[in-house]
Amino acid sequence: MTRNFFVGGNWKMNGSKATIDTITDGLNATKVPEGVEVVCGAPDVYLTYAQSKITNASVHVAAQNCYKEAKGAFTGETSADFLKDLGVNWVILGHSERRHVFGESDELIGEKCKKALETGLNIIPCIGEQLEEREAGKTEEVVFNQMKFIKENVSDWSKVVIAYEPVWAIGTGKVATPEQAQDIHQKLREWLKTEVSQEVADSVRILYGGSVNGKNCKELAGKPDIDGFLVGGASLKPEFSDIIRARE
Numbered sequence: 284m285t286r287n288f289f290v291g292g293n294w295k296m297n298g299s300k301a302t303i304d305t306i307t308d309g310l311n312a313t314k315v316p317e318g319v320e321v322v323c324g325a326p327d328v329y330l331t332y333a334q335s336k337i338t339n340a341s342v343h344v345a346a347q348n349c350y351k352e353a354k355g356a357f358t359g360e361t362s363a364d365f366l367k368d369l370g371v372n373w374v375i376l377g378h379s380e381r382r383h384v385f386g387e388s389d390e391l392i393g394e395k396c397k398k399a400l401e402t403g404l405n406i407i408p409c410i411g412e413q414l415e416e417r418e419a420g421k422t423e424e425v426v427f428n429q430m431k432f433i434k435e436n437v438s439d440w441s442k443v444v445i446a447y448e449p450v451w452a453i454g455t456g457k458v459a460t461p462e463q464a465q466d467i468h469q470k471l472r473e474w475l476k477t478e479v480s481q482e483v484a485d486s487v488r489i490l491y492g493g494s495v496n497g498k499n500c501k502e503l504a505g506k507p508d509i510d511g512f513l514v515g516g517a518s519l520k521p522e523f524s525d526i527i528r529a530r531e
């Protein structure tokens with residue numbers, strides 16, 4: 284089973300029109316290898332601007348979050364319907380910063396996954412353990428539990444790309460070793476086989492995220508269960524092009 288390589292960028296709360304011009308110039312000039320999918324998570328207010336600047340047909344724009352309701356009295360929130368209306372077909376959900384800075388629960392993330400899929404979006408749900416959890420030997424328990432809430436809300440796995448992002452590796456420069464990442468990716472695939480189906484386990488892309496850069500991406504990309512990356516800091520820099528071409 285071949286799973287197309289997938290590279291997501293997560294710009295987080297960074298950027299301006301001027302920096303987006305620079306980033307998208309770089310993306311437009313990047314020769315994306317055949318079959319590789321590239322999706323960039325822009326801040327909501329810049330989604331349309333980013334879309335207007337991207338001319339590379341292999342590169343798509345994602346939102347970094349959306350709410351579980353279609354509309355109504357939810358001041359400050361963005362709905363999946365708004366994204367669909369803008370032609371934004373991807374959304375990152377349950378990022379560790381949503382979980383740990385904004386206190387999003389597994390239940391809420393599950394509901395958001397459900398709503399986004401019902402609305403016709405593709406989703407990138409994120410999971411990952413904190414340092415204390417890894418040190419206590421609880422990594423599998425934590426990520427399987429996060430997966431349970433996602434699974435209960437997924438109607439169509441062909442629209443799901445999972446991102447495994449160990450919290451201790453995010454923005455720290457402390458990347459998981461290729462062996463550490465492969466180990467959890469392989470266990471997640473086993474879990475999908477048991478809890479969902481062999482077909483889904485074989486076909487769902489599992490991305491690694493956490494301090495991925497132009498230097499460490501090739502070795503990580505060589506691991507059999509690592510199907511791509513979700514990249515934070517380095518997605519704002521020219522080296523993102525090297526990450527897109529990590530399998531070359």
Ligand SMILES: O=C(CO)COP(=O)(O)O
Pocket residue numbers: 293378448452453454455456492493494495513514515516517
């Ligand atoms: O959170 C991340 C991507 O969603 C990873 O961030 P960094 O690549 O900056 O560690």
